[in-house]
Amino acid sequence: MQHYICTGECHGESSNPGVCQVEDCKKEGEPLTPCNCPDSTHHNPAPQEGEKDGE
Ligand SMILES: [Zn+2]
Numbered sequence: 001m002q003h004y005i006c007t008g009e010c011h012g013e014s015s016n017p018g019v020c021q022v023e024d025c026k027k028e029g030e031p032l033t034p035c036n037c038p039d040s041t042h043h044n045p046a047p048q049e050g051e052k053d054g055e
C-alpha cells in the first residue's frame with residue numbers, strides 16, 4: 001500500500017502524507033515522497049524534482 005518517505009538522511013516513513021519533522025534532516029519541512037514499494041525497501045519512490053543522490 002502507498003506510504004510516504006523522507007528522502008533526506010532521516011529516512012522517515014509515514015502512512016500519511018505530510019512533511020519531514022526531523023530537525024537534523026536536510027528535508028525538514030519538505031513534503032514526503034509517495035512510495036508504493038511492497039517490502040519497505042523504498043527502492044522505487046516517485047521521482048522528485050531537485051532530488052540529488054548523496055555521494
Ligand atoms: Zn527527513
Ligand SMILES: [Zn+2]
Pocket residue numbers: 003005035036037038040041042043
Ligand atoms: Zn517504500
